[in-house]
Amino acid sequence: MIKAILTDIEGTITRISFVKDILFPYAAKHLADFVTSAQHDAQVSAQIEAVRSELNQPNASLETVIDTLLNWIEADQKITPLKQLQGLIWQNGYQQGDFTGHIYPDAYTYLTEQHQSGIVLYVYSSGSVKAQQLLFAHSDFGDMRPLFSDYFDTRVGAKQQAQSYHNILQSVPFAAHEILFLSDVVAELDAAKEAGMQTLQLWRDEQTKSPEHDFITDFEQIKDEKPS
Numbered sequence: 001m002i003k004a005i006l007t008d009i010e011g012t013i014t015r016i017s018f019v020k021d022i023l024f025p026y027a028a029k030h031l032a033d034f035v036t037s038a039q040h041d042a043q044v045s046a047q048i049e050a051v052r053s054e055l056n057q058p059n060a061s062l063e064t065v066i067d068t069l070l071n072w073i074e075a076d077q078k079i080t081p082l083k084q085l086q087g088l089i090w091q092n093g094y095q096q097g098d099f100t101g102h103i104y105p106d107a108y109t110y111l112t113e114q115h116q117s118g119i120v121l122y123v124y125s126s127g128s129v130k131a132q133q134l135l136f137a138h139s140d141f142g143d144m145r146p147l148f149s150d151y152f153d154t155r156v157g158a159k160q161q162a163q164s165y166h167n168i169l170q171s172v173p174f175a176a177h178e179i180l181f182l183s184d185v186v187a188e189l190d191a192a193k194e195a196g197m198q199t200l201q202l203w204r205d206e207q208t209k210s211p212e213h214d215f216i217t218d219f220e221q222i223k224d225e226k227p228s
């Protein structure tokens with residue numbers, strides 16, 4: 001019996017184009033100014049050091065760090081220091097009302113119903129926990145944060161590795177088989193399944209690849225589909 005849901009964000013409950021066409025370009029546009037002006041802030045300088053460490057260049061210039069981060073955005077690399085910095089940059093965009101967090105209406109209805117029926121909801125995204133909370137705080141449906149009990153990002157590990165799901169299991173009061181993991185990415189579903197979780201693929205309108213897993217195209221179909 002499912003007692004908790006662990007959901008991905010992009011491609012599962014949020015439109016891919018919101019992330020790729022709005023959030024990523026916003027971060028790219030503001031990254032150089034943000035990193036330069038906030039380079040001495042403890043949170044930011046820790047991420048600058050983390051980029052130097054990824055590059056194996058402890059003395060890399062700030063310019064090199066910024067270029068590296070911009071290349072990672074371009075290539076949609078899910079590297080922790082980039083994801084942490086993006087969260088900090090998006091904060092201004094949300095607060096100024098430049099955009100709101102896209103949530104598919106069927107996902108909002110489903111998550112709300114599940115929460116009301118006592119299912120515990122968790123989030124696991126490559127976007128940083130800060131970025132996740134910003135998206136939910138400023139979502140199309142208002143502040144959705146009360147729905148979620150906890151948030152996980154790449155600090156528990158990459159989403160395509162089973163060990164990351166084992167790490168999440170250490171933080172929640174449920175056995176693996178009591179958790180349903182939702183994602184659009186087959187490699188993530190396979191990793192969660194290897195860790196013992198139940199899984200279901202979301203195959204949204206923007207997907208280019210064919211589904212390779214039990215899937216639904218929106219949450220209205222979930223009643224008819226058994227997780228695997």
Ligand SMILES: CSCCC(=O)C(=O)COP(=O)(O)O
Nearest residue numbers: 008009010125126127131132
């Ligand atoms: C948390 S909103 C930003 C999403 C993001 O940066 C990202 O890389 C999406 O990854 P996901 O794991 O949600 O598919």
Ligand SMILES: [Mg+2]
Nearest residue numbers: 008010011184
């Ligand atoms: Mg996704």
